[in-house]
Amino acid sequence: MSAQGWTTLALTLAVVVSLPYWLPRTVIALRVRIFARVGGEEGIQAPGREVPAEEFKQVYGHPAANGRSRGAALSDLFWYWLSPGPEIHQEHLEPGPRYDDVARTTRQILAGLSREQWTELVGRCTRRVLDELDDTTDVHRVRLRDLMMPVWAEVYYEVVFRERCPRYARDLIVGNADDVVSALKCTRLRHMDRRSRLTTHLRDRLAHDPPPVPLPSTLSERERAYYLQGTFFNTAVVQMSEAMAHLLLALATHRPVQDRLAAGEEDADFLDRVINETLQHFPLFGVAHRITSDAIPRDGRDPIPAGSVLLFNYPEYQGSDGGRFDPDRWLSPDTRPSAFIPFGVTANRPCPARGFAVLTMRVAAEETLRRFRLESSAEHTRSLPSRGPCLLVPRTGALWGPVGRRIRLAALRLADRWAAVPRSLVQLVLGSYMVWDARRQGLCRNYFAASSGGSAPSVAAGR
DSSP states (O other): OOHHHHHHHHHHHHHHHHHHHHHHHHHHHHHHHHHHHHHOOOOEEESSSSSOGGGHHHHHTSTTOOBOSTTOTTHHHHHHHHOSSGGGOTTTSOSSHHHHHHHHHHHHHHTTSOHHHHHHHHHHHHHHHHHTSOTTSSOEEEEHHHHHHHHHHHHHHHHHHSSOOOHHHHHHHHHHHHHHHHHHTTSSOOOHHHHHHHHHHHHHHHHHSOOSSOOOTTSOHHHHHHHHHHIIIIIIHHHHHHHHHHHHHHHHHOHHHHHHHHHTOSOTTHHHHHHHHHHHHSOSOOEEEEEOSSOEEETTEEEEOTTOEEEEEHHHHHTOSOOOOOGGGGGSTTTSOSOOOTTOOTTSOOOTTTTTHHHHHHHHHHHHHHHEEEEOOOOOOSSOTTOOEEEEEETTSOOOOHHHHHHHHHHHHHHHHHHHHHHHHHHHHHHHHHHHHHHHHOHHHHHHHHHHTTOOOOOSSOO
């Protein structure tokens, strides 16, 4: 081979070897630009030039920032991802009697359990799922989001119906939730058959054995099934599974923090501080949009006009920039972050689980740490499209030596980096298609257009 040939070969190999270090980020940046172009430029960024960080909570909590879907082009995309029944989803209902009825019912269902009952329920469900891991191996290679999703499927089924979740129902809930979150992260197209199977199960269940807490009277029988599917068996299961994946991956990638917990010498609040630090670095919400129903006045600034689309960027507001992971910052008001809204702003549709989310995360984490040491070298990002690769090492097993630990973690890191290459390309293609398809179908736009004409169409399937 000539010198030129060797040079070409060397350059080609250098490009191929370096792919995991630059291609995923490049493709993500390109995907963001495509989404902006296909989805349309709209909205006022907060924080941003028009709404600085110091006005974030004030504007977010203003009574006029109460519109949710009607009037925002990007609502079509969220409705597309959340089908079936996005028009009944608690987070996407417009303010009014139906929203009040639905929100009140959700609070009643969640308030039916005391702190002691929540603790017992989450602990029992976590133990049952962990018992299903193969006990013949010395290490379990898992995806943390996948590991945690059955836990929360069982938890919320029992919260709603006040009885243990049968395995077939758990599988339906997990299939639905996994399909929704995979579509949201653009790693897979929607599979509406998985979602419709859960809808059918819920409609049958409600017809023959409704839950103890009466469901919203303003909803039809079909809409009540959509309400349960969207609020509890989609959003609740997905968000708690994502939260636990972030928490456990943070512990796996910050060994000193995990060791402090394992030693049992910390105060009882240390794990709560770890949870807060995790939610500070990796907020569950990305951008929440609201449509103003009236002008929002501001001191020394022009008012925000009625009909404006406000885009509240949680990661940017919280400063989730991948800085030092330090749970002890929460010990003092002087070092505690002031820009911290893990469950939203109280005055504007806060997360219904805000009162017990940290408690239940603590219980699930304690059950997991009691059995396993967590080891991971995977990249930890807020969107977590990798689903959180992690090694679970039974605490009753033999300790790895330093060399064995380094080899395992190096192999995991290499596999994680290379997996990001094809995944980022898949996200680019599928994400671009779904943005286009959502605009084509116009689920939200057509629903409200028909409502104005006197008859709202069904947007159940969103096919």
